[in-house]
């Protein structure tokens with residue numbers, strides 16, 4: 336199982352001399368000695384694929400750094416992420432904690448403190464439950480209607496899917512959070528460079544996140560941030576926060592009623608009263624607030640960070656991947672359109688797709704799931720730290736403090752779990768095709784939304800918005816590949832980046 340360069344003698348010697356039990360874990364030679372191996376793994380945008388290659392070569396547990404281990408085994412991942420585990424998040428997540436007046440603020444996504452995490456999560460959990468998210472429907476519907484209108488206007492043009500899906504996703508986020516869009520689709524432009532400006536942030540997360548001790552000297556340092564501000568570098572985060580603050584104050588002065596947005600929900604004080612967030616905790620949700628040292632604390636901005644990063648980017652990425660697979664797999668596209676048409680013919684002639692409709696479209700759900708399996712929006716190692724006392728995994732002793740994690744790309748392409756893993760085949764998720772025992776294993780390996788108590792809180796919202804969008808789109812348009820290049824190019828820096836994915840949306844004749 337070990338690589339060619341790993342001589343058994345050397346391992347035994349090192350173990351005896353240094354007593355480092357990690358030396359017994361197979362992996363590339365350089366990774367044992369240098370922390371630079373991991374940023375190098377992610378540097379070229381193909382980190383997930385390279386990590387998968389390492390697992391194919393070395394097996395279910397691979398050493399990828401002096402104190403870093405990657406795993407792909409189902410029992411080990413259950414131990415690591417399962418309910419009641421004692422493995423906290425690693426320092427990698429520090430790059431997602433903002434500085435505010437020189438102080439680090441914890442967020443729901445980044446905190447390593449389990450007590451604080453519970454407080455933050457419970458505060459917004461009701462609104463993000465499967466039932467709770469249906470209240471976001473008016474905002475979701477408005478964003479979808481605008482996208483369809485725009486595509487009708489542009490029906491002769493080749494459309495850049497990543498560009499338009501990102502406009503859609505950011506407007507959708509604003510609709511659900513603030514009750515109105517930010518106008519990305521309306522103006523057909525990246526307002527104030529917000530979307531483009533986020534890309535360096537993802538690159539920073541993917542690379543500096545692998546060397547978290549560098550972060551306090553870079554974006555984790557108030558001095559460095561002040562320097563950037565003095566140099567007048569573009570700052571999408573400040574643009575977002577400014578825009579949101581303006582919306583919040585106009586919302587207040589207009590005395591708006593409940594429009595289904597998160598803002599209205601928070602204003603109405605429907606949040607569970609027994610969980611009170613301190614001002615600092617609330618501010619901690621406002622990612623990169625350090626650009627606004629004088630900003631007042633705005634409880635209404637709770638979860639902005641969730642929305643901006645996790646919400647908009649992940650939904651956009653996933654929709655891009657689904658559309659890519661639909662346009663490349665005509666049989667799947669045809670079958671999905673048939674399912675949707677048949678349902679609406681038999682049940683309703685409403686133009687809109689309601690949350691209740693989505694539950695009756697099983698093929699749609701497996702198409703989304705299979706797309707997430709093929710290319711996951713979040714494809715980083717979900718790092719955790721071995722608790723005091725150490726632990727044993729896959730027969731290896733892991734000392735306290737070892738950084739260990741799994742990643743969607745590796746889990747989703749496991750040949751022992753997924754038959755022909757490189758094939759896009761939504762039917763694999765259906766009980767008509769796959770035995771229940773096998774399905775259970777596949778479900779356990781499905782990692783797109785993470786796992787356990789730190790799993791994605793936004794999954795119900797993401798699934799509802801993506802399903803409604805796809806149903807409405809496929810009822811109205813056929814999709815045709817329009818790039819000169821035969822295929823797209825993809826890169827992964829924490830989030831997906833694609834090039835060369837153009838289509839034409841042709842109105843369907845009914």
Ligand code: HEM
Nearest residue numbers: 444645646649650653712717783784785789791792793797
């Ligand atoms: C298809 C869309 C999405 C995907 C693939 C996705 C993926 C993930 C993954 C893999 C994690 C686990 C991270 C970890 O363990 O380090 C996560 C956590 C999280 N996601 Fe999502 N996400 C999506 C949509 C959303 C949306 C729409 C929101 C906001 C409403 C959101 C908010 C969060 C938050 C707050 C966490 C941290 C939860 C915690 O630690 O308690 N996500 N997401």
